[in-house]
Amino acid sequence: MSFDNKSGLCGGILGSCDDESLFDRSFWYSFIIGVVFAAASFMYYCAPWTEFQKRRSNVIYPLRKKQNHQKYTRKVAELLPLALQEKRSKELSRMLERLIPRMGFTELCKATDYFSQDNILGLGTTGIMYKAKVPNNTFLAVKRLYDADKYKRDFVLETMIPGRHSHRNIASLLGFCIEKNERILVYNYMSNGRLSDWLLHSDEGHQTLILGWPERIHIALGLARALSWLHKKCKIVHLNLGSECVLLDNNFEPKISNFGKAKFINQMLEDHVRMRLVLIEKDVYDFGIILFELITGRRLCPWTDSCDRVDGSLMNYISNKLFTDSMDFSDVVDKSITGKGFDHKILHLLEVACDCVKPSIEQRPKMVDIYKTISAMWEGYRPWFDSERLKLSMVCPDQMICGNEIECIC
Incomplete structure (x- = not known):
């Protein structure tokens, strides 16, 4: 501006300058248009994206929270089917x-x-x-x-x-x-220990503890009574029954223990009728194995299991007898109980044991019916058992069956 309209300068004469701006007006027009376009673009793209991200977070977070809660609920259900959490x-x-x-x-x-x-x-x-x-x-x-x-x-x-x-x-x-x-x-404390202690194992050459036949039928009766009550009244299946789980008091009254694998069949859905039947008949099958052990006087191994510490060969022999429909088990019956006037009763209990371990679960009897059968077998032994041997003090009457229901809860 200091050299405006001065002669003698090199080059042509500059045009007049005003004081409004150092920039051409077209620059400002372009600048304003750019700002407006940028603002419009932000409102069109960025603002909706920000809102989308906000809404997305509001949806995803509860979803993840719900999924984590479902995983936790499944873990709790797997850990304790009884709906009991051991948080502390x-x-x-x-x-x-x-x-x-x-x-x-x-x-x-x-x-x-x-x-x-x-x-x-x-x-x-x-x-x-x-x-x-x-x-x-x-x-x-x-x-x-x-x-x-x-x-x-x-x-x-x-x-x-x-x-x-x-x-x-x-x-x-x-x-x-x-x-x-x-x-x-x-x-x-059970003074007579476990039933398995009274059975001969495969690695034992001589049996020091011997049960008489009345004691054996008495044990079978007590176990049948307990399982009938569990199935009918309590809707519970044991699923781990064996001679090691049966405790004997001083009167040889059997007591079932070890319920760690038990299940509540009343908690199953109605459409799982087949599964309930399978679970119940598992107890019937295990009871049949105990009957064979009482009759043979030996600790047996079911052919469906792998037990190398027990006499599996004897169980295989019995299973072959079952599948060939041969009822001649005289060679496997414990010799200490034969020839004493009980042979016909022993054969009868053998028939019950064979029914309990039949391959088809539909052919196996119910525990209530098994209890009735063994209870009738026991009637002839109770006077001798009470007066001369054990002098049992009966808390409940032996006849606990009324129709198909068990009335007495001891």
Whole structure:
């Protein structure tokens, strides 16, 4: 501007300049148009995308939250089918205390001499059973589970079922203990131990404990009574029945224990009738194996299982007899009970055992009918059994069947 309209300068004369701007008007027109276009583009693209992202997050987050909740619910359902969550041991303990007394860990340690090996009564699949002596000079049986985390469901079932259902042929649960990772169950002490202790194993050459025939039929009767009651009244199947699960008191009254694998058949849907039948008949089959063990006096191995510590060859022999429709089992019957006037009764019980292990589950009898049959067999032995041998004190009458229902709950 200082050189405006000055002569003598090189080049042509500049045109007049005004003071409005250093830029041409076209620049501003272009600039304004660009700004307007950019703003319009932002409103058209960016604002809707921001809103979309906002709405998407509002949809995805609850969806993910719902999926995580469903996974958690499935895990809980798999862990405890009884709908009991062991979030904290205190919660579980308070729940169980409504059914069974809680016992102190310190007192149980003292009673078992701190779980000494000298007090071991037996080894099971889920725990070790110890003999415990309490201050009043009486004995208890204390079961200490191996792994609290691994056997959570077993512990709850073994606590809940005996705690809620009391019967003369179900092992009575006196108390429980939850202490950190320890899970302990306390039962009445059974002076005659387990039924398997009275059976000859494959690696034993001579049987030191021998059961008479009246004791054997009495044990069969008690087991049939308990299973009938569980199936009809409680809608429970044991699914782990064996001679190691049968405890004998001083009167040889059998007590079923080990309910860690049990199931509640009333919780199944109506369209699962076939599955319920399979589960019930599994108990019938296992009961039939116990009958064979009582008759042969030996610990048997079902041909569907793999047990190399028991006499599997004998079970295979019996199965061959069954499949060939041969009822001549005289060569496998325990010689200590034959020739004493019971042979016809032994044959009758053999027929019941064969019916229980038939391959087709539709051909197997119901436990209620089995109980009726064995109860009729027992009638001739009860006077002798009561007066001369055991002097049983019957809490409930033996005849517990009214039609198809079990009336007496002991």
